[in-house]
Amino acid sequence: MSKSVLYEQDKRIVKITLNRPDTRNALSDDIIDGLVNSLKKADKDKNVGCIILTGAGKSFSSGGNLQEIKNMTTKDNMSLTELEDWYRFGIQKIPLTMNSIDVPVIAAVNGHAIGAGNDLCTMCDIRIAAEDAKFSESFLRIGIIPGDGGSWFLPKIIGLARANEMILTCDVLDAYKALNWGLVSKVVKNEELLDEAYKIADKIVSQPPEASRRAKRLLKMSQDVPLDKALEMAASQQAILQQLDDHREAIDALLEKRKPNYTNS
Numbered sequence: 001m002s003k004s005v006l007y008e009q010d011k012r013i014v015k016i017t018l019n020r021p022d023t024r025n026a027l028s029d030d031i032i033d034g035l036v037n038s039l040k041k042a043d044k045d046k047n048v049g050c051i052i053l054t055g056a057g058k059s060f061s062s063g064g065n066l067q068e069i070k071n072m073t074t075k076d077n078m079s080l081t082e083l084e085d086w087y088r089f090g091i092q093k094i095p096l097t098m099n100s101i102d103v104p105v106i107a108a109v110n111g112h113a114i115g116a117g118n119d120l121c122t123m124c125d126i127r128i129a130a131e132d133a134k135f136s137e138s139f140l141r142i143g144i145i146p147g148d149g150g151s152w153f154l155p156k157i158i159g160l161a162r163a164n165e166m167i168l169t170c171d172v173l174d175a176y177k178a179l180n181w182g183l184v185s186k187v188v189k190n191e192e193l194l195d196e197a198y199k200i201a202d203k204i205v206s207q208p209p210e211a212s213r214r215a216k217r218l219l220k221m222s223q224d225v226p227l228d229k230a231l232e233m234a235a236s237q238q239a240i241l242q243q244l245d246d247h248r249e250a251i252d253a254l255l256e257k258r259k260p261n262y263t264n265s
Contacts, residue, residue, distance in 0.1 A: 098124070104204050210246060
């Protein structure tokens with residue numbers, strides 16, 4: 001794994017840390033590749049029940065690397081096709097990967113989540129913020145638009161009107177306004193951020209592993225289909241889960257008033 005992205009596993013919880021505090025964890029190529037590889041590694045490991053994503057230093061992520069973005073058209077003279085390919089085969093790997101994995105992801109947002117850094121938050125399943133967190137869709141400030149899927153993810157979370165306001169004004173939301181708008185579900189003291197993230201992760205990994213992953217998958221898939229199709233998918237997933245040993249163990253544990261012992265089978 002890249003040194004720019006740290007991968008730490010404690011039992012069934014993986015913490016992925018963007019580790020370029022010198023750039024405020026800007027999403028340069030090394031961070032993009034390290035993050036994508038880490039997400040895929042965690043998702044492939046059926047022993048992993050939850051991911052916590054955070055940033056080293058004083059920021060979650062400052063978004064795109066401004067010097068790299070400037071160099072594209074000034075120093076490197078990239079053509080239209082080359083620019084399109086940079087997005088398609090570069091930063092857009094993150095939303096495609098995030099949207100494809102089944103393991104739940106918690107964003108523990110410390111400090112600034114700006115531009116693509118804010119969009120990275122929206123790709124996670126649960127978002128909690130430290131009191132010093134700041135959120136902004138700041139793309140128009142440098143004359144560009146969200147090229148990383150932000151215009152797809154953000155309205156699903158805070159609604160179209162507020163997504164318009166964030167993107168068109170470039171305003172900065174503090175942690176409590178982000179909470180009020182539904183961008184995050186909880187705000188905690190800075191020093192309690194990771195502890196709170198682990199508390200939520202512990203609750204997630206206490207559930208039957210395969211059921212948790214399939215629940216997330218069903219939630220995502222159900223957003224873009226009619227009710228009858230969503231019910232059909234639910235029936236299909238339910239039939240699979242009810243044949244697993246963990247389903248029977250969950251019921252037995254409830255009836256016997258004891259802690260379940262899941263085997264991921």
